[in-house]
Amino acid sequence: MPSDIQPAASQLEQLEQALVQKIKTGDVELPLLPQAASKVMALASDPNADAAKLSALIHQDQALAAHVLRIANSPAYMPRSPVVSLQHAVAMLGITLLSEIAFTASLKTGAFKVPGYEDDVKQLWRHSLASGAFAKEVARMRRVNVESAYLCGLLHAIGKPVVLRTATTLASQQRIALEKPVLSGWMAGYHTEVGSMIADKWGLPKQVAVAIQYYGDYDHATEFRQECLLTCVANRLASHLLTPDEMPEDTLRDHSVFAELNLYPQDIDTLLLTKDQVLTIVNAMNL
Amino acid sequence: MSTPSTYDIIVIGAGPAGQKAAVQGAKAGKRVALIERERGIGGSCVYRGTIPSKTLRESALQLDRLKRAGEVFQFSLKPDMHIATLLSRLEQVVQAHDSFMSQQLRRNGISLLHGRAHFLNDHTIEMQTVDGAQQQLTAGTIVVGTGSRPRSPQEIPVDHEHILDSDSLLSMMYLPQSLTVIGGGVIGCEYASIFALLGVEVTLIDRAPYPLQFMDRELVDQFVQGLEQCGSHYRGECQITQVRWDQVAHVLTTLHDGTVVKSEKMLVALGRQANIEDLGLEAAGVTVSDKGLIPVNQYCQTNIEHIYAVGDMVSGPALASKAMEQGRRAVRHALNLPVGDAASTIPLGIYTIPEMASIGLDEKSARERYKDPLIGRAKFEEVARAQISGASHGLLKMVADPDGDRLLGVQIVGDSATELVHLGQLALQSSATVESFIDNVFNFPTYAETYRIAALDILGQVAKRRAAKAA
Ligand SMILES: Cc1cc2nc3c(=O)[nH]c(=O)nc-3n(C[C@H](O)[C@H](O)[C@H](O)COP(=O)(O)OP(=O)(O)OC[C@H]3O[C@@H](n4cnc5c(N)ncnc54)[C@H](O)[C@@H]3O)c2cc1C
Numbered sequence: 001m002p003s004d005i006q007p008a009a010s011q012l013e014q015l016e017q018a019l020v021q022k023i024k025t026g027d028v029e030l031p032l033l034p035q036a037a038s039k040v041m042a043l044a045s046d047p048n049a050d051a052a053k054l055s056a057l058i059h060q061d062q063a064l065a066a067h068v069l070r071i072a073n074s075p076a077y078m079p080r081s082p083v084v085s086l087q088h089a090v091a092m093l094g095i096t097l098l099s100e101i102a103f104t105a106s107l108k109t110g111a112f113k114v115p116g117y118e119d120d121v122k123q124l125w126r127h128s129l130a131s132g133a134f135a136k137e138v139a140r141m142r143r144v145n146v147e148s149a150y151l152c153g154l155l156h157a158i159g160k161p162v163v164l165r166t167a168t169t170l171a172s173q174q175r176i177a178l179e180k181p182v183l184s185g186w187m188a189g190y191h192t193e194v195g196s197m198i199a200d201k202w203g204l205p206k207q208v209a210v211a212i213q214y215y216g217d218y219d220h221a222t223e224f225r226q227e228c229l230l231t232c233v234a235n236r237l238a239s240h241l242l243t244p245d246e247m248p249e250d251t252l253r254d255h256s257v258f259a260e261l262n263l264y265p266q267d268i269d270t271l272l273l274t275k276d277q278v279l280t281i282v283n284a285m286n287l
Numbered sequence: 288m289s290t291p292s293t294y295d296i297i298v299i300g301a302g303p304a305g306q307k308a309a310v311q312g313a314k315a316g317k318r319v320a321l322i323e324r325e326r327g328i329g330g331s332c333v334y335r336g337t338i339p340s341k342t343l344r345e346s347a348l349q350l351d352r353l354k355r356a357g358e359v360f361q362f363s364l365k366p367d368m369h370i371a372t373l374l375s376r377l378e379q380v381v382q383a384h385d386s387f388m389s390q391q392l393r394r395n396g397i398s399l400l401h402g403r404a405h406f407l408n409d410h411t412i413e414m415q416t417v418d419g420a421q422q423q424l425t426a427g428t429i430v431v432g433t434g435s436r437p438r439s440p441q442e443i444p445v446d447h448e449h450i451l452d453s454d455s456l457l458s459m460m461y462l463p464q465s466l467t468v469i470g471g472g473v474i475g476c477e478y479a480s481i482f483a484l485l486g487v488e489v490t491l492i493d494r495a496p497y498p499l500q501f502m503d504r505e506l507v508d509q510f511v512q513g514l515e516q517c518g519s520h521y522r523g524e525c526q527i528t529q530v531r532w533d534q535v536a537h538v539l540t541t542l543h544d545g546t547v548v549k550s551e552k553m554l555v556a557l558g559r560q561a562n563i564e565d566l567g568l569e570a571a572g573v574t575v576s577d578k579g580l581i582p583v584n585q586y587c588q589t590n591i592e593h594i595y596a597v598g599d600m601v602s603g604p605a606l607a608s609k610a611m612e613q614g615r616r617a618v619r620h621a622l623n624l625p626v627g628d629a630a631s632t633i634p635l636g637i638y639t640i641p642e643m644a645s646i647g648l649d650e651k652s653a654r655e656r657y658k659d660p661l662i663g664r665a666k667f668e669e670v671a672r673a674q675i676s677g678a679s680h681g682l683l684k685m686v687a688d689p690d691g692d693r694l695l696g697v698q699i700v701g702d703s704a705t706e707l708v709h710l711g712q713l714a715l716q717s718s719a720t721v722e723s724f725i726d727n728v729f730n731f732p733t734y735a736e737t738y739r740i741a742a743l744d745i746l747g748q749v750a751k752r753r754a755a756k757a758a
Contacts, residue, residue: 143436
């Protein structure tokens with residue numbers, strides 16, 4: 001358990017260095033792609049997939065099955081009568097949404113857990129979901145394919161919980177208490193590097209890997225610049241939605257990424273109109 | 288608001304039409320402003336049309352060549368090919384094109400402005416920049432070339448995810464296993480044949496009995512055969528009653544006879560819609576047709592004589608080549624410069640696989656106009672060049688007057704058709720005789736030899752006709 005004593009500046013520096021060292025040498029425990037998620041995702045790209053096969057798969061994972069039913073019955077999907085059968089839920093929600101549900105549900109378990117920081121991790125996932133949903137809206141507006149935009153938005157900050165886990169583990173080993181701003185700073189600073197390692201390990205599509213690495217630094221992306229720009233906008237919109245104090249509307253708009261993506265002020269207005277819809281999607285996942 | 292900037296010519300839209308209009312104006316020594324709402328110049332031609340589709344096509348052709356050589360070189364394709372890999376050269380191509388075009392505009396002293404333009408009145412344009420600022424401009428002549436976008440029919444739920452249009456198709460992540468293409472026009476047919484060659488099972492659906500209605504039937508038949516050889520199909524005379532994503536893995540297309548076509552993705556290619564909504568045309572008094580196009584005369588003048596409309600926003604064909612010619616033509620007319628009569632000899636190039644091209648009259652229209660025109664045919668299998676390339680499917684048709692004297696038109700299907708047609712174009716423009724194709728020496732081996740073979744075919748028919756008459 002971390003001690004209550006405020007760490008000295010030098011202690012913090014040492015800790016940060018240890019964290020950097022771990023990242024540099026790849027000595028970070030990278031999560032495995034959650035099993036249920038990978039299976040559902042594989043089925044999602046199988047042209048012979050059908051609702052029956054999918055529900056069979058979900059049946060095998062009790063936690064996932066419960067999650068799917070809860071979401072199918074949530075106000076976001078407004079079923080006319082309660083959905084009690086998994087097959088019905090599968091048919092109603094669709095395979096793409098199910099792979100999203102499977103993915104997010106699996107993230108909650110196992111490798112991404114950070115004891116003592118459950119709420120923070122939950123906020124990270126909510127942010128990811130909101131970014132994914134906004135990325136779809138931005139992609140539709142720019143008339144580009146929404147599939148890749150969604151994945152880029154959803155996964156852009158996948159490194160954050162891993163940085164959080166690594167940093168807090170180190171801190172507890174060294175009996176140092178860490179404050180939120182310090183942790184947030186480290187997550188912001190180091191998540192792209194860790195995210196890239198995860199993208200590599202999971203074999204994510206190239207554009208997703210590039211977006212993870214360059215969404216905040218799109219000028220340095222040598223390819224898939226459009227995906228990086230879309231992700232950057234989606235990330236900002238998600239922050240505005242979920243933490244409006246940190247990202248008020250003026251701050252949100254005051255960024256060159258909108259001009260880079262050729263989004264005019266009216267286009268931003270239109271995107272902001274989707275806030276409620278995105279929030280419903282995020283809440284429906286009930287993380 | 289500060290006083291408006293004054294120009295001789297304002298051009299709205301930096302697609303092929305607008306660019307050529309601007310360059311023509313500047314070359315005549317006029318002060319020209321070119322307004323473009325996107326960051327890059329080039330219009331749908333560069334970003335979502337001609338260049339990307341041709342880049343994908345080139346990759347498909349290269350892969351096909353490699354596949355065919357695979358038996359010798361032991362080459363095989365990865366099963367889950369990413370579209371991005373196939374388009375990897377696109378960014379380079381677009382960048383090279385972009386910098387070349389910007390240089391051209393800069394060299395000619397054109398003011399390139401980035402913003403969305405609309406009319407305040409028939410001489411004044413207001414432009415909003417991407418940061419929200421407004422600017423006013425006035426000019427004696429205004430050329431509108433704001434192009435077009437894919438038409439989304441209300442009854443088909445294009446979601447850019449499973450049901451795509453020609454814009455979003457290019458950012459698809461993986462090659463689907465199956466694709467339904469709705470619309471047998473140029474874009475539908477081009478993409479259908481590209482994806483079919485890439486190994487996707489394509490179903491091309493249209494109302495008409497055969498696709499590309501405006502092309503010579505014999506050429507189109509070869510295209511359909513090509514599609515079928517790749518394991519894809521054309522379904523003609525089909526009305527679509529419903530399109531929906533089954534929420535699981537397929538797009539389901541229900542046809543009027545109850546058949547359901549199942550595919551992983553769908554491309555909707557049901558024509559284009561002019562970008563006119565945000566232009567405030569009513570403030571300038573410019574008339575718009577029921578079809579949402581701007582009616583113009585042969586010089587591209589709208590009903591307001593100093594306002595011209597060019598390119599995709601006036602009636603078809605929606606081709607970059609036509610758009611450029613109209614841009615040039617409009618400005619020359621506005622400046623009282625000789626316009627020339629190029630319109631009758633605009634060639635058609637369709638980059639299906641195999642590609643097709645046409646210039647002048649085809650067999651059908653020649654029969655309507657002349658009682659008994661002569662048609663010369665040369666099959667590609669007859670020339671060594673095609674045999675060497677392994678592209679022996681192809682046909683060149685030469686259309687001549689009933690005496691076999693004057694060339695009236697040329698239609699070609701097969702490798703290099705879009706290049707080869709220009710030889711026919713020059714011949715038509717210089718009123719060359721059919722015989723002149725025999726008098727000339729062509730390189731060997733070339734596809735151009737097909738011209739000589741077709742000309743010989745015509746002269747052979749002339750001899751037969753004469754003999755029959757004499758008998
Ligand atoms: C998939 C596909 C393949 C094609 N293949 C070929 C081919 O092989 N050969 C061929 O010849 N043609 C081809 N075409 C057609 C060709 O792309 C078009 O005919 C051509 O681009 C039309 O040029 P344009 O200048 O009229 O319009 P566009 O190229 O559409 O340009 C219009 C420009 O106006 C801008 N604009 C719109 N509104 C405003 C505004 N309010 N203010 C400022 N700017 C504005 C737009 O951003 C755009 O840049 C293809 C098209 C597609 C979609």
